[in-house]
Amino acid sequence: MKVGLFITCLVDGVYPRVGESMLRLLRRLDVDVQVPRSQTCCGQMHINTGYGSMVLPLIRNHVESFARYDVVVASSASCVGAVRHHYPGIARDSGDEDLVRAVAQLAQRTYELSEFLVDVMGTTKVGAYFPHTVTYHPTCHSLRALRIGERPLALLNEVEGIELVELPQAESCCGFGGTFAVKNADVSGAMLADKLSCVRETRAEVLTAVDSSCLMQMGGGLSRQGDSTTTLHLAEILAATR
Numbered sequence: 001m002k003v004g005l006f007i008t009c010l011v012d013g014v015y016p017r018v019g020e021s022m023l024r025l026l027r028r029l030d031v032d033v034q035v036p037r038s039q040t041c042c043g044q045m046h047i048n049t050g051y052g053s054m055v056l057p058l059i060r061n062h063v064e065s066f067a068r069y070d071v072v073v074a075s076s077a078s079c080v081g082a083v084r085h086h087y088p089g090i091a092r093d094s095g096d097e098d099l100v101r102a103v104a105q106l107a108q109r110t111y112e113l114s115e116f117l118v119d120v121m122g123t124t125k126v127g128a129y130f131p132h133t134v135t136y137h138p139t140c141h142s143l144r145a146l147r148i149g150e151r152p153l154a155l156l157n158e159v160e161g162i163e164l165v166e167l168p169q170a171e172s173c174c175g176f177g178g179t180f181a182v183k184n185a186d187v188s189g190a191m192l193a194d195k196l197s198c199v200r201e202t203r204a205e206v207l208t209a210v211d212s213s214c215l216m217q218m219g220g221g222l223s224r225q226g227d228s229t230t231t232l233h234l235a236e237i238l239a240a241t242r
Contacts, residue, residue: 001070002034002068002069002071003032003073004033004034004035004069005023005026005034005036005073006042006072006074006076006079006110007035008075009041009045011075011212014212014216015216017236018212018235018236019035019075021233022073022075028127028239028241029121038064039061039062040065042083044086048178049179052090053093056090059087059090071109071116071120072106072110073112073113074110074111075112075113075212076210076212077112077141077146077148077211078141080110080145083106083107087103087107088100088103088104091104112142113210114210114234115148117155126158128158128237128238128239128241129160129242130160130240131161131162132161132206133163133164133203133204134162134164134204134207134208135165135202135206135208136156136167136170137174137199137209137214138171138209139174139209139214140173140214152234155234159237167199168198168201169195169198172194174191174192174195174217175188175192175195175217176216181217196218196222199218199227205229207229207231208231208232208237209233210233212233215231218231
């Protein structure tokens, strides 16, 4: 099985350590994983902002970049959601039947990291060691678009040394929502304040999630308020060893 690592824009530009952690983790599990250099933005931001008709060049490039891989694995539930749920409709609207077929095939073999580990690899034990208190935020796209459910928690529960603390009102949104946080800053800020209040209740050392975008939103808020809780992507915890 040849796996293509879908890095995503935010990881590539802001959080490269997440991509490095995924690569290290998958190679530790003897996965034949590669990072196609031709990949660019998947177009999720354009689609979510209402520019779906302008994203075709990005979709074509994404399809071509990952055409030779049996499986595509990403660190972002929202980007996987774009490939699975938005690409097919945009491809159909283009009238390009070849693209419709290619997108359908790509959507079926594209996975968020926890889905890949649990559903494809068939494991929750990845040899991780992380002796810290951790709370988990289930992001909106992971909950409602991908429905990954308990997969991240199943993986975290098998990490040696970890102490998992339940996050109150875990399923409430952190207020990011891509350009929503920019266009509706006051509402976004209020949602973030509520979320961070719940995070503080846990007294966790680390807040984790499967989307770097949401961690950026919450991590920024925690930092501005001088909170001691730090943020780490799920991949960073699962890649950690003694």
